[in-house]
Amino acid sequence: MAKQDLLDNMTQELRRGTLVMIVLINLKDKEYGYSLISKLNDSGVEIEQNTLYPLLRRLEKQELLTSSWDTTESRPRKYYQISPLGEEVLESILTEWQHTNQRINDMLL
Amino acid sequence: MKILEQYLYAIKRKLPKKGSDEVIMELRSLLMDNIENTYGDNPSEKDVKSIISEFGPPSNVAKEYGGNIYIIAPEFTDIYKMIIKIVVACLFGAFVIAFAVQLIAGTGDGNIALQGLKVLSNTFTASISSIGMITLIFMIISRYVDGDELDIAKDWTPDDLPELPEDNEKVSMAESIAAIVFTTLAIILFNAFPQVIEGFIEFVENTGVDWGHTLVIDRLFSYIRILSIIWVIEICYSILTLIYGRITKPIRAIHLITLAANFFITLIMFRDASLYVGEMNLFGFRGILMITLIFGPIDFLSNLAKMLKPSSR
Numbered sequence: 001m002a003k004q005d006l007l008d009n010m011t012q013e014l015r016r017g018t019l020v021m022i023v024l025i026n027l028k029d030k031e032y033g034y035s036l037i038s039k040l041n042d043s044g045v046e047i048e049q050n051t052l053y054p055l056l057r058r059l060e061k062q063e064l065l066t067s068s069w070d071t072t073e074s075r076p077r078k079y080y081q082i083s084p085l086g087e088e089v090l091e092s093i094l095t096e097w098q099h100t101n102q103r104i105n106d107m108l109l
Numbered sequence: 110m111k112i113l114e115q116y117l118y119a120i121k122r123k124l125p126k127k128g129s130d131e132v133i134m135e136l137r138s139l140l141m142d143n144i145e146n147t148y149g150d151n152p153s154e155k156d157v158k159s160i161i162s163e164f165g166p167p168s169n170v171a172k173e174y175g176g177n178i179y180i181i182a183p184e185f186t187d188i189y190k191m192i193i194k195i196v197v198a199c200l201f202g203a204f205v206i207a208f209a210v211q212l213i214a215g216t217g218d219g220n221i222a223l224q225g226l227k228v229l230s231n232t233f234t235a236s237i238s239s240i241g242m243i244t245l246i247f248m249i250i251s252r253y254v255d256g257d258e259l260d261i262a263k264d265w266t267p268d269d270l271p272e273l274p275e276d277n278e279k280v281s282m283a284e285s286i287a288a289i290v291f292t293t294l295a296i297i298l299f300n301a302f303p304q305v306i307e308g309f310i311e312f313v314e315n316t317g318v319d320w321g322h323t324l325v326i327d328r329l330f331s332y333i334r335i336l337s338i339i340w341v342i343e344i345c346y347s348i349l350t351l352i353y354g355r356i357t358k359p360i361r362a363i364h365l366i367t368l369a370a371n372f373f374i375t376l377i378m379f380r381d382a383s384l385y386v387g388e389m390n391l392f393g394f395r396g397i398l399m400i401t402l403i404f405g406p407i408d409f410l411s412n413l414a415k416m417l418k419p420s421s422r
Contacts, residue, residue, distance in 0.1 A: 032142075033138070034139060034143060038146075049143070050164060051173075053135070053136075054173040057132075057174065075137075075138055075141055076134060076138060077138050077142075078135050
């Protein structure tokens, strides 16, 4: 496998591993699908729409997010926001993330 | 926008019915946001097509929303494949034996090559039906049984490791597999191809050797039906020895029950005058039953002794 392909695969796996955490962090305030994509893109996180939207539904099924339809605007929009359970899980994941970062940094010394 | 509605309709057709309306509503909102933010309030059909193309084919989008829908759950795939292999092998074996008996008895159509080809075509046809039925059963199981519930490896700890088998518990895998295959063959042959058995009996009669008696076919088949039940239990015993890799006391108890049942049915057949036409001597079929009646108890007692032997653990 060419080096670039290998690098692309590994980068994609790394992003995939952090995606749930990134989504939960960015849903402390209510967002709808497109606004979340724009917010993530502005933060430098590129994610395909066909990956994000099914992920939002899965996280909602897992009760990490809540959703509500807003029908007051020009078209109905489904808004997502992190749930109390989601916040608990996010806190634990962030702690784990920091530990992992620390361990990696220690290995590099 | 017509093209957008066409796209959403194509996606909806591929979604599971439950929840599809909400998924489409969300997708419509999403796509419209995309279109307006990229091309403004009056997009052309070309603009809409460009956004739709980025989203991808309806089947791919539907798959992302519908999740992985397996016809047969991954947890059941290994056992499904194993059962298919056993069934196809048994069907082939049954047709080969039927062909061989027809050849010996001379009851076939005449053209040996054609009859041989029929073995293959019959195996193929019967296999298709069997695979279809087995697949249907596994589809139903996958639909209603959570594969995780059957995942015995899920909560494994070293404490779950079984003891090493003692000498009297050891089992030969080859013997167990052979027992499963040949017993299954016997069940299929005796129950699905009665004409082969009849042909074989006719062949024996036509050899000219005077065995003193012949068999009443209907009576014989009534015993075969009872014996088939015992043979099915024997197959379960062999499968259990394969799963556990040893003959535990409960498994040996099952074997003892089938040995005892076999012995009693054999004894009844030996003494049943209505099974025979002619002299009830000790030759021919009755002779075979006699040998079974002599060695059956020896096998039973040997297994009983192994079961009662105290464990050295």
